[in-house]
Amino acid sequence: SRFDTLITNGLIITAADRYTADIGLKDGRIVALGQDLGEAEEVIDARGLWVMPGGVDAHCHLDQPLGDGAVMADDFESGTRSAACGGTTTVIPFAAQQKGHSLRAAVGDYHRRSEGKAFVDYAFHMIVTDPTETVLKEELPALIEEGYSSFKIYLTYDDLKLNDREVLSVLAMARREGGMVMVHAENADCIAYLTELLEEQGRTAPYYHGVAHSSIAEREATHRAISLAELIDVPLLIVHVSGPEAIEQIRWAQGRGLRVYGETCPQYLMLTAEDLDREGFEGAKCVCSPPPRDPAAQEAVWEALESGVFQVFSSDHAPFRYEDPQGKKLHGESASFAHIPNGIPGLETRLPILFSEGVVKERIDATRFVSLTATQPAKIYGLYPRKGTIAIGSDADLTLWDPAARTTVRNADLHHAVDYTPYEGLELTGKPVLTLCRGRVVSRDGRPSAEPGYGQFLKCDKPQPARPRGAAKGF
Ligand code: URP
Ligand code: ZN
Ligand code: ZN
Ligand code: ZN
DSSP, X not given: OOEEEEEEEEEEEOXXXXXEEEEEEETTEEEEEESSOOOEEEEEEOTTOEEEEOEEEOOBOOSOOOTTSOOOSOOHHHHHHHHHHTTEEEEOOEEEOOTTSOHHHXXXXXXXXXXXXXXXXXXXXXXXXXXXXXXXXXXHHHHHHTTOOEEEEEXXXXXXXXXXXXXXXXXXXXXXXXXXXXXXXXXXXXXXXXXXXXHHTTOOSTHHHHHHSOHXXXXXXXXXXXXXXXXXXXXXXXXXXXXXXXXHHHHHHHHTTOOEEXXXXXXXXXXXXXXXXXXXXXXXXXXXXXXXXXXXXXXXXXXXXXXXXXXXXXXXXXOOOSSXXXXXXXXXXXXXGGGSOOOBOOTTTHHHHIIIIIIITTSSOHHXXXXXXXXXXXXXXXXXXXXXXXXXXXXXXXXXXXXXXXXXXXXXXXXXXXXOOTTTTXXXXXXXXXXXXXXEEEEETTEEOSOTTOSOBOOOOOOXXXXXXXXXXXX
C-alpha cells in the first residue's frame, strides 16, 4: 500500500493551524496530508481526537552522576518510558562535564549510558563547567559541528558555576561557532550568604530553601547573563524561570530587540513556597532551583506563556526518590535544606498539566500549547523541521489526545522510577491516548508499547535562533 499507517479524521493542531485531515505515514515519516489519501496497512481512526506533534522535552536530567552521593532515580530507560507515556517523543537531557575532565569524555560517557535504552528519540545538551583553552578552542567547536549544538552553563552551585570572565569566554565561543547557550541564572553568593544566615538561626527545614534562593538573586543573575550576552552580541536562553522578577528582565531584553529566550516549567505554575512547607520533611519533594514562589508569581508565569515572553515549556525532570538515602533523604530528615538534592520529576506530567491547566482552562490556546511544548524547542535546539511539527517530510512523531478525558495524577500510574510526584491527586482534563515516534506506537492509553532501544540519538543542527544580530565582531 501507499502508506504504512493512515490516521484519519483527527483535528490536527500545529503551532500555526488547526484543521481536520488524514495523515499518511511511510517509513517513519509524514508523507501526505489531505482527504481520501488511499490504502494503508493500518488505519487509526482519530475522530474526536486532537492530533499534535509529539512533545519535545528540551530540559530533563537522566542518569546524571552527582558529586555528593545522590543518585538519580531515572536512567534513559525509565525516563524515556515515562516521557513516551506522557505524549513526549523527543527528550534533550544533559551530558555534564566534570571540572578537571574533558567535555568530549562526558559526551562519550552519556552515549554509553543511553545506548540501547531509550523508548523515544533523544539529543544531548552539554553542561560546560570547565571552559579551558582546549574545551573552548577544540572540543566545543568540534562537538557543535558534530550535532551537540547547545549547552548549559551555571551561575550557581559550587561544582558547576562559572565566573563572569568564564561566561564571557563561553559566550564568545558560542557566537563564533553557532551554539545555543542556556543559563541557570541564580546569584551564587546571595544564596550562600542567605543559607549561612538561615543555618545559624536554625532555620534549616525544606521551607527555607525557598528563602535562600530569593527571587532577587534570580533576577540579578538573569540581568547579568543578559548583559554579558549583549556585550558579546550572542543569543541566550534563560532556563527554568520562576516568576515576575526574572520575567521582567527577559521582557526588557526582548523589548530592546535582543535575542533572549525564556523557558519555564510545570512546577512554577502548580507549586508555591507552601509546598516546601508540607508536613514533616515532605517539603523536600518540592525542593528545586529556582524554587516555586507564590500565587502572584504563578500568574506572572501564565501571563508570560500567553504573551510570548517564554518560547519553551520543559519539565526540568530531575529525579530523586523521597524514601531513599541516595535521594531526598541523602542526609536524613534533619539535614539542612542546603543538602537536599535539587529537582522534581515531571517528564510524564508536563504535557497533561499544561493541556489541562492551560488549554482547557483557556489561559493559552492549542496552537500556543504546541508551540511551547514541541515546535519552538525543536527550532531553538536545531531539530526542526524533523521534530516539532506535522508537515510532509517530518518524522511521524504524533500524539493523539482525548481532549475531554478526566484523570487524576497518581504516582502509581506513572512510569518513572521516582517514588512520588509533587502533583499527587491533581485532577486533569485531557490525556494522550496514542503516541507515535517515527511511525511506531510508543505508548497507548498511558502505558508503554515499544521496547527500550527503539529511540534513536539525534544530531542537532546549528540553530537559526542562535545566530547573532549584528555582523561579525572584531573579537
Ligand atoms: O533543581 C533543579 N532544577 N535541579 C535540576 C538541575 C538544574 O539546575 O536544572
Ligand atoms: Zn538549572
Ligand atoms: Zn535542569
Ligand atoms: Zn551534605
